[in-house]
Ligand SMILES: Nc1ncnc2c1ncn2[C@@H]1O[C@H](COP(=O)(O)OP(=O)(O)OP(=O)(O)O)[C@@H](O)[C@H]1O
Ligand SMILES: Nc1ncnc2c1ncn2[C@@H]1O[C@H](COP(=O)(O)OP(=O)(O)OP(=O)(O)O)[C@@H](O)[C@H]1O
Ligand SMILES: [Mg+2]
């Protein structure tokens with residue numbers, strides 16, 4: 001089931017991000033949101049990206065989509081998709097690249113639908129605009145897609161505000177898979193979904209993904225879900241990747257103290273209620289070094305053993 | 318710190334007026350075009366009580382009416398029927414047309430969508446200052462500016478944000494940072510009741526635990542009451558005294574959180590608990606088991622309490638069966654009862670598509 005990392009290494013990755021650095025230059029606050037980050041995603045691979053809130057995950061996703069807006073600036077690095085330099089693409093190339101080659105479910109999905117068009121019109125529009133289908137055929141396909149994400153096709157006539165948060169999120173997922181892109185970026189796609197619907201939709205995406213062989217960049221804070229679905233994953237902290245390996249290896253043997261804190265901070269579903277602390281007060285990581293390979297395919301940023309002791313102590317209290 | 322399991326009896330022993338009571342709340346939306354008569358019954362006869370200093374989690378299917386319930390209670394949506402009592406006072410009667418300032422100082426809501434709920438034109442500081450004003454602190458006249466400034470900074474640190482972000486605009490914040498601003502905005506008012514609609518869904522687990530601990534502290538130290546809407550069952554269990562489960566506009570089960578999640582009695586609750594992601598499970602869910610539960614949710618022909626002489630079953634009335642020890646206040650709606658027609662919008666029904674919906 002798990003696709004080993006080496007099987008991807010043998011051919012050209014679909015997406016290759018190298019030494020990416022992105023800065024937001026503000027009047028009051030300048031942030032290096034992404035700091036010298038590299039990773040690649042192979043064909044048919046699901047790659048998970050987890051990490052602290054505000055560590056730069058959405059910024060990476062937006063960089064790949066070339067959607068960064070003004071104060072943001074790619075200070076260094078390269079992004080290549082199928083061998084093409086994404087950062088050098090013209091507006092014309094980008095039009096095709098977005099939606100057809102790469103589709104994204106934004107973290108703001110719930111808020112990203114057009115409020116004055118019905119769900120049906122918006123989903124159908126993708127087919128009429130990008131695939132050249134007739135209006136009627138597009139609507140038929142739109143209905144099919146909504147069923148895929150468990151929305152009653154009768155809701156094609158609803159406006160976004162008439163749907164629940166999770167329904168809007170699902171409508172956007174449907175739109176993203178509509179054109180069967182070769183890379184699907186999901187930025188926290190299921191925050192508003194109950195676990196039953198979440199599990200079924202992710203299973204559908206996984207089925208589609210296996211059938212069509214597309215790749216997925218999957219951003220989520222739900223570590224269990226990430227480990228279940230991803231082949232490989234990376235954990236970020238403060239704009240840096242601190243650990244990357246096969247998802248299952250990170251689950252069984254998290255090495256970086258931040259990864260360990262992430263893995264150990266979800267409350268259990270059985271047993272007594274025990275108090276948990278996230279990262280203990282005052283534990284912060286600074287000047288995170290480059291990754292080093294500690295086991296085959298398992299890369300970790302070297303860290304200060306004292307910080308690690310602090311984390312473990314905090315978790316055991 | 319005492320983190321012992323809260324005594325299940327805690328909420329019910331109090332003879333005080335509950336912080337919030339909802340009686341027979343109903344809400345029907347009309348959808349489709351101008352001449353269409355399609356309706357969605359988002360809420361139907363919902364009863365819910367939150368005691369003082371109590372946290373109640375509301376979990377349930379996407380589209381089952383959780384946000385609608387919170388929005389009705391927050392007076393952002395007009396219920397079709399029912400009563401809402403805040404501190405014993407019927408607010409629909411007191412403030413007939415809109416939420417009064419008193420109301421807003423008593424009750425605050427954290428919205429589900431952090432991307433849609435912060436006006437893009439203002440800096441973060443503006444939102445928090447406004448909340449302080451509702452609370453009667455900060456801003457105008459007597460209260461010193463230095464004090465207000467300190468309070469603003471304190472609010473930011475409480476939710477794990479740096480004070481220099483007060484000068485930022487919402488679009489400059491990540492999803493989880495916005496979510497924390499939304500929480501800080503509600504806290505600034507120091508209300509008695511907070512309705513939090515998935516307030517931590519975009520936070521990494523480490524920060525999330527911090528926010529949950531904060532809410533717990535507010536409950537224990539300041540007696541704040543909270544409705545905590547979430548899809549994260551583990552966090553409901555961690556934080557909430559009681560948990561209520563919603564399906565198709567109605568509450569189908571409720572009880573002390575640990576007991577409810579350990580002994581889920583309604584097939585929908587069982588379905589939900591069985592679907593919590595678990596990397597240790599390896600592989601996907603058991604489709605046969607899933608289909609059986611699904612069937613039990615949508616068209617049950619049997620109820621676990623049928624043979625109990627003390628508990629009457631009914632397919633028409635949503636009678637409540639007591640589950641286990643009465644001290645846990647754990648009840649489940651009779652399984653024989655089926656969601657009414659027009660309770661539209663639930664995902665389970667969309668699965669094998671029963672019969673086509675009547676055209677509008
Ligand atoms: N337009 C902007 N101007 C200034 N700073 C920004 C801007 N957009 C994002 N940032 C900052 O860049 C950092 C990374 O943001 P990003 O949205 O990539 O985080 P994230 O990892 O997606 O977090 P979350 O999990 O909370 O969504 C944050 O500290 C954020 O405040
Ligand atoms: N303004 C509206 N007009 C019409 N229908 C609405 C409106 N608001 C909500 N609904 C419908 O009411 C039902 C309940 O929606 P609600 O937003 O309360 O669900 P929810 O439980 O919060 O779901 P989620 O977990 O996905 O956020 C849904 O079927 C939704 O489509
Ligand atoms: Mg983000």
Ligand SMILES: [Mg+2]
Nearest residue numbers: 164165384429
């Ligand atoms: Mg909702």
